[in-house]
Amino acid sequence: MHGPDGADAGDGTGGPDRAGLPARIGAYAVERELGAGGMGTVYLARSRGGRAVAVKVARPELAGDAHFRERFRAEVAAARSVGGFHTAPVVDADPEAPAPWLATAYIPGPTLARLLETEGPRDEAGLRGLGAALAEALDAIHRCGLVHRDLKPGNIIMAPDGPRVLDFGIARALESTRLTATGVAFGTPGFLAPEQALGQEVGGAADVFALGAVLVAASGGSAFGGGTPMGLMYRSVHEAPDLTAVPDGLRPVLASCLAKDPAERPTPAQLLDLFVPDTAPPQTPTVPAAPVVPAAPAVVTPPPPAYAPSYPPAYGPAAGAFGPPVHGAAGDGAYGPAVAGAHGPIGAGSYGPAGAVPLHQAPTAAAPLDDDVSFLAVTAHRSVLIDASGVALGTETGDLEFPWQAVAAVEYAAVGPKDLGVTVRLHNGAVHQIVLPARRRSKLREWMEDLPLVLDCYV
Known part of the structure; x- marks a missing residue:
């Protein structure tokens, strides 16, 4: 599968699917649309050298908002700074364009969510491999001073060479107080750590919590059941996770990932030792190495660089990501008679004078x-x-x-x-x-x- 779950694959030939498409974004020729969301559109495009890229373009009406551009620049800087084997590389971006855009290498492959739908749960060996890959990805992210904040099966591409963590749309620099302000929860209920659900300050331990919930889902279960987002968040804060679907050998590890207290969760580096213990003895060569003989210089044409293809999922960071100035007046600061006080019951009236609120x-x-x-x-x-x-x-x-x-x-x-x-x-x-x-x-x-x-x- 190419492109986000549910996106029309198109034919890539420039036929009917090209209706309404931009011919070019930056230096990239657009082939087809991969997906669209509330914040913008993702296109499959190609560089002049033929490299496939996924270009995430913000909605033009958002570009005039200074707060939006601040958030977009932060997204670009975050995504550029993260390396490692299991994350998506950013190849180009223009935060200052009339419609800001971000290009990542394009990786064919289904999301973990889609793969679980079609193939079912993973066995213990598959879960350990997946957990180790995700732990390496989080380690790369956290080393850059970032928190992903929305790790979930839909943001993990099962590429031919292993899982890739995508979408830094809501990853933010830890030192940025405005972009990690408390009181607003970012992420997806069911994978949110308790501190996220409560709108508190979060760190890398919140990603470890999400990793635990992802592996429970990959086991065929759900750490906090189903139902409404509010119910999922309540259970993540107040109830123990349901680990009945998890193989016995992994339950203690995932229970530690899903601890309510962030301080009790392991780090990504510790998780690597828990998922794939390094117990193998050092390997020694069984055949003596041949002596090194100097060779005449030769002109070698290097192979093209291995591309770590990836695409961003349907565009849009979570939880009030790019707030513009308030639309309309903020009101006169008083409710109508239906609300008796600042913490009054839900009533049946209206706020203040007609037209006084956005x-x-x-x-x-x-x-x-x-x-x-x-x-x-x-x-x-x-x-x-x-x-x-x-x-x-x-x-x-x-x-x-x-x-x-x-x-x-x-x-x-x-x-x-x-x-x-x-x-x-x-x-x-x-x-x-x-x-x-x-x-x-x-x-x-x-x-x-x-x-x-x-x-x-x-x-």
Whole structure:
């Protein structure tokens, strides 16, 4: 399989599939589209020398936002800095282009998610090999001072020469406080570490947690069951992982990866020893080496460099990745009568005066959605999740989930100095509201920056 899961493979001939395609991106001739998401489009293209590349192009309307370009430059710098055998190389990029783009080498192969669907679970030897490859990849990433933050089966390509970890769309430099701000969870429920689900600061141990969940999935199980994203996150924080599908010999290793306390998880280097213990004795040659005889200089034509082909999955970092300035006024800081206070119950009224809050109408026609583009704000007892499936509100009394086809509009506003209010209006006339207290005014500002861009992907 070539390209992201579910992407139209096309014929690559320049026939009907070329309708609407750009002829060239930078120095690369476009052949076909690999996939599209909320943040942009991925194309299969070729260099002038014939090398296949995957070019990830941001939506033009995002290019004018300074915060977006900051995030995109960080993505490029992160991806360029990571080496190793099991990650995807960046071959070119132009963050300053009218529509910023990033090119990676193209690797044919299915994702781990697709391979598990078609071939079923891995045996213990396969799991150990997969775990060792992923541990090497994480070690390369962490050595650069980065955290991937969204390791999952859909971001792992099973290439002919071994697994490759893809998508640094949400990997961020650890030293960048703005790009790793607390209070917003990045990643995919079911693979999120507890500290991610709670919106706390994360480090490399969060990737180790995700690796453990990936190997449970590759065993045929699910570390935290199924169901709603809120339920998955709750279980990752409060409940022990389900390791019943994991071979006995690997359960202690994966249990340590999935420890609630980041300090109790092994490092990627330690995982290598746990997955493939180095017990073999040193090897000595059985045939004496022939003496070295100087040879006359010769002109040798080197073979072409081995390309580590890869493609990025459907475009789009997670969790409010590229927030533009707030769309419309932020409101007068007060809710209507349906909300009695900063932490009042979900009511049936509206926020403040009509038109005083940013408003996003629900889509009237289906559009391509990207499961990786989402906004998640979490506090001690409340949460808001907005992703490709719709809007979910988590409260002390339970969760409410609204698919996009039921949603008429989503409104949001700053309520007082540090609270975020979100209203979901349904086509049946029902109105649901929630207030989330931010710990700092800067966190509220970040929520207000991130929310409109994620909403723009779906409404």
